[in-house]
Amino acid sequence: MKAIIIDDEKAMHLIMKRMLAKVSAVEVVASFSETAAAFTYLTKHDVDMIFVDISMPRENGLEFAQRVRESGKETKIVFITSHKEYALFAFDVYAFDYIVKPVAQERLFNTIQRALAEKRPERLQQAEQEPKSNEVKFNCLGEIDIQSTQGTRAKWKSSKSAELFGYLLIHKGRRVSRARLIEDMFGGMPQKNAEIYLNTTVYQLRKVLDSFGVKESLYSDSNHYALSISQVKVDFLAFEEGCRQLSVIDETTIEQAIELERLYTGDLFGDRAFAWSWNEAERLSLLYTSFTQKLCAALLNRGETNAAIRLLMKLRVHNELDEEAFMLLMKAFAVQENTEALTRQYLQYEETLHKEIGIKPSREASELYAQLLSGLDLSYRKKMRQSPDR
Incomplete structure (x- = not known):
């Protein structure tokens, strides 16, 4: 030695x-x-x-x-x-x-x-x-984690090392200055203390990356840091790229779209609410909502009403105020001729809007509800007239 x-x-x-x-x-x-x-x-x-x-x-x-x-x-x-x-x-x-x-x-x-x-x-x-091949994945949807095909998961040395990982990751390989890192992650702390904490956090992150054999992905010089993503798979980047490629969802792409939707396991960084990530988290959330609405419309067109309803209910949990997802859900229940579910969803949506932001459903939403309800009522009466027992 x-x-x-x-x-x-x-x-x-x-x-x-x-x-x-x-x-x-x-x-x-x-x-x-x-x-x-x-x-x-x-x-x-x-x-x-x-x-x-x-x-x-x-x-x-x-x-x-x-x-x-x-x-x-x-x-x-x-x-x-x-x-x-x-x-x-x-x-x-x-x-x-x-x-x-x-x-x-x-x-x-x-x-x-x-x-x-x-x-x-x-x-x-x-x-x-060394002899084993090991694919590494960086996951930030619903969590902050690193996973390998050998079953290893990240053991973060501190919450700040996980935060630094996420911070550098959303910059997609671009260099970030020490000054900006200190301001965003250690703001309000005395400068010298912030510098010491940053140095310690960088070292902790490097140790975690080293346990996956990707220590070299963390770049640093006297004034900058960056996290290379060229040798790993990143879940939110794969989801974003998939949405770009599947701008149109039809019979030829619907199965790919279903698989891609499963990749979005939660909002960026899950329950870890970092002030510096709010804009990016909101952008990805809106991208997921828009993509899943298109997927649900395609499922309804293909007659897969139950699958569409499952996804639309998931969207309602994701954003219970989203009107487009709500209107698609009403249409799906109308296709099933489920008057009870249609009425229940409308009343819940009406109550949520009033409670959260003090407004009523839009004219388009209320007119659609009335139209669907009327159509179900006509369908029911027609069936009753055609019934042999009448």
């Missing part, structure tokens, strides 16, 4: 090297008195463990660790410090361990043994996963 030492006291270099030399599994490959040279070294060499002092000139150990995490490296970081009060901040940059000076040989040995114990299972797990 390769390790480097970063400490502005030369004496600590000697002490740590002597102590680490007693552990055969560790090789100290470099030591540094400041973090800039150490970071440059890390860009060119693979290292398993970093032993770094927190109290350093210019850039302290915590700030250095943040840079390491932002670069995407998951190198185990062990802080060596004389100060206990930094332990909470060390957690924010996912420190592997936190050792207070003077360093005891046994304490150091236990840290290294724990690192070695973790390293072997990681390699075994990677070896087991």
Whole structure:
């Protein structure tokens, strides 16, 4: 296991090297008195463990660790410090361990043994996963989730890591500035705290993506972030593209349309109401409503009244004030000659409009109801006249 030492006291270099030399599994490959040279070294060499002092000139150990995490490296970081009060901040940059000076040989040995114990299972797990093909899906309709064909689902490190995933995803691969991310996701928080939380959240998201083998899909530089979607399937993008392709639903496309409607399992991000996503969620909701209305009209034309009613009832739950879906539902009940259901739906719609926005059904809706009811009444009387028992 390769390790480097970063400490502005030369004496600590000697002490740590002597102590680490007693552990055969560790090789100290470099030591540094400041973090800039150490970071440059890390860009060119693979290292398993970093032993770094927190109290350093210019850039302290915590700030250095943040840079390491932002670069995407998951190198185990062990802080060596004389100060206990930094332990909470060390957690924010996912420190592997936190050792207070003077360093005891046994304490150091236990840290290294724990690192070695973790390293072997990681390699075994990677070896087991490499031969298997694994398709990854990003799902945001009704939820925020990542799924693989191997049955794995995302285990979010925090609610903010899930939110960052959704935020970058709706930008469809476009770069987003750090300033805009901080404003939209951490607004109202002091700038320095917001920057720390953003760094931690980016690192958490990268860890989740790495568990699916798509860590490289998260792009970052000093001022921007982006989430590539070229190697994964995204449910709301697939739904949107499907709606464009099926602008006309007829006998040749109705089965495709039925499958596409099933893809919309709920509004964007489900119950997670992010202020920055309201416009996009509303746009997709309206797209779903318009598409499903066309599908229901096609089903009614094909005589599949029950299937149309099931979808129209689903639309009523989705948006109980939508008049076009309501009028299609009345027509479907009229086709079934179900006067009771027709009347019940109209009265419910009338009550909802009055309760929610204080208005009555439109003239078109009320006239259609009267027309359908009259037609059913005429049909009933005609049947009664033709009945042999009369």
